Amino acid sequence: MRLHWIAIAAVAIAIIIVILFNVFQYSGISKTETLRIAIPTDISTIDIHFAKGVSDFEILGKVYESLFKIYFDSHSNKLMYKPWLIRGFTQINDTYWVFILRSNVHFHNGKELTSDDVKCSLERAMKIGPIGRMLLRDAEGKPIIKEIRVLNMTAFALILNKPFYPLIENLAHLATAIMPREICEKYFDTPVTNLSDVIGTGPYKLIEYRRGKGAKLALFTNYWETKPRVKNVEYIVSPDPNARVSALLTGQVDIILGVPPELIQQLKEKNFKIYNITGARLVLVAINVKRIPEVRVRQAMNYAIDKRSIVENMLYGYARVADSVVSPVFPGAAKLRIYKYNSSKAQQLLRESGEINETLKLLVSTRSPTDIEVAQIIQNLLKRIGIEVVIEELEHTAFLKRVFVEHDFDLALYGPSPSSLYYALTYWRTGAALNAPQYSNPYVDKLLDKAASEKDPAKRAEIYRIIQEVIWKDCPAIWLYFENVVVASKPTVNELKILPFQMLDLEKVSIDE
Missing domain, CATH: 3.90.76.10 (Dipeptide-binding Protein; Domain 1)
Incomplete structure (x- = not known):
């Protein structure tokens, strides 16, 4: 009889274990309760309506919804x-x-x-x-x-x-x-400053923020949609890309954003997961058209730069040579004729239009080591066709002010990351806030207005194509490449998805011990 009850108890325990295992596997509960993510930059605000940077939207985008x-x-x-x-x-x-x-x-x-x-x-x-x-x-x-x-x-x-x-x-x-x-009315004319007033409908609540250090999120248990499997998310600010990789290798974090291309192979060989997609970010060198009004000079600059070499040799193939003014991830992005590297043609265009005698200043933000290296390559390639360039490195906030507010530059290297095709094209509208080169083409302005009011999607797509062609030929920038979004995680991280503007989809993420 005793053995009978022992057997029944053993079976019952086994059933409970199986049930718990199935719940553990399929109810959405992750074995590890906290997901740690290393990010390159701190957030600039805790107010979603004042958000501008990638980190702002990555963190606050888990708290708020549109x-x-x-x-x-x-x-x-x-x-x-x-x-x-x-x-x-x-x-x-x-x-x-x-x-x-x-x-x-x-x-x-x-x-x-x-x-x-x-x-x-x-x-x-x-x-x-x-x-x-x-x-x-x-x-x-x-x-x-x-x-x-x-x-x-x-x-x-x-x-x-x-x-x-x-x-x-x-x-x-x-x-x-x-x-x-009530929160909106309280802060209607000013930024949200109190952490307790950061209230959205998103899957996570912001429970802690330390400037320069990071932020902590906790699961919102009354979330209306499918609840994420991970209860807590901790973001750790780590500006040094090598430090981020080291933190992943040593197990201090589970995921890192902004993986240096030269270190990707090392992570692959150690069985870390690499997530890689074409991004929305178009890396370009804005040309101040008020200072360089001759279109043939701007076209010459485009022919002078070997973009394919930059992509293959410096970025290890983790980018795509630009073939439009908007990324191919957007429906309606045109595939245009690439300005292939042709130093002879560049010099010919300069002779036809008049050589640039003064030295040009190329501004670059210190936020991205890769951007600085690209700036140095551009400096050398432009010198080959007779254009002297000096590089000025600026802290990111100072860079944004010089480029987008004061327009005090000849050339400026940066990479806008828009959320839609129309929004990307409005960067080039006369007087637009993000129109750093001060490009102005009344025909483009007219077409943008026409596209916005066109009800027929096919006709609107054709207008978008024409807009892209016109801007591409006018060359208010040296069109470089679409930067890939590369994220790395531990092998134990499951079902992570990434978005083309360097954001993570954590909805189904789980972590094995």
Whole structure:
């Protein structure tokens, strides 16, 4: 009898173990509760509407959500947009759009999402957000949205000043994310400064932030969508790429962003996982067209640079030579004729247009060691065709001010990372905030307005193609390459996905012990 009960107990224990194993495997619980991620740069703000940098959106993008969501379709290798905080929308006419919110979506403070939250958030983003102002205003600085009308607690209408068909893409940007109305009103004219007021609808809550050190996130247990498997996420600021790799190798972190191309093979050989996709970032050298107005000189600069050699030899193939002014990850990106390295043609164009006698200054941010190395290669290649260049390295904040505010440069190396095709093309509109070269082409401006108001997707795509061709030929920049997004993780990290603008999708991530 005793053996009988022992046998029954053993079977019961075995069943419990199997059940627990299955729950452990399939209920979404990760064996390790904290995921540690090393990032190259600190966040610049805890206010999603003031977010500008990659780290800002990587961290705050786990806390806040927008009406629509950007996702990467691995089959087409394109960025797509889908309803997120809304369950549907209807376009009544060219300027009247009605949206219905999802039910049972709650903020981290327990409050349910309503149309009032949306109204205040979009109005705030449109008024004070550096990116929100660009997304929700036209070229003249006038709001795209005339009125945000609350129809009831779960329905609202956007009444536009004029037709604007890239609206969905722009509302997917995290710079238009939704926060509770009471927080929005409290900080309507100023940045959020209190950590306890960082409240979104996202899968994680921001529970700790230390400037220059990092941030900690905790799972939001009342999240409306599928809950991530990892309970806690810790971001560790580590500017030195070699230090990030070392932290991964020694087990201090689970994931690192910004993997140096020259160290990827070393990580592969040690069985670390490498995630690698073409990014949205176009690395270019902006040419100040006010100082270098002759298009043939700018074209000569493009022919003078051996982009393929840079990609293959310096970046170890972890980039793609630019063949348009926007990355191929965007639907509608054109495939244009590459400015292939041709020193003779470059010199011929210079002779035809008049040689540059003065020394040009090339600005580069110290934030990226790779950018500095690329700047040095460009300096040497331009010298071969008779253009003398000196490099000035600037701390990143000072670099942004000199380039985008003061426009005090001849050449400047950087890499914009847009969220949509239309948004990327508006960089080149006359007077645009991110139009560092001060490029101005009335034909491009006219086509951008036409594209925004064109209802037919096929016709709009053709307008986009023409815009890309015109800017490409005008050469307000030396078009270099589309930088790959490369992330590395421990072999024990499962189901990690990456997005083309250097962001991580942690929804299904788990870690084995």
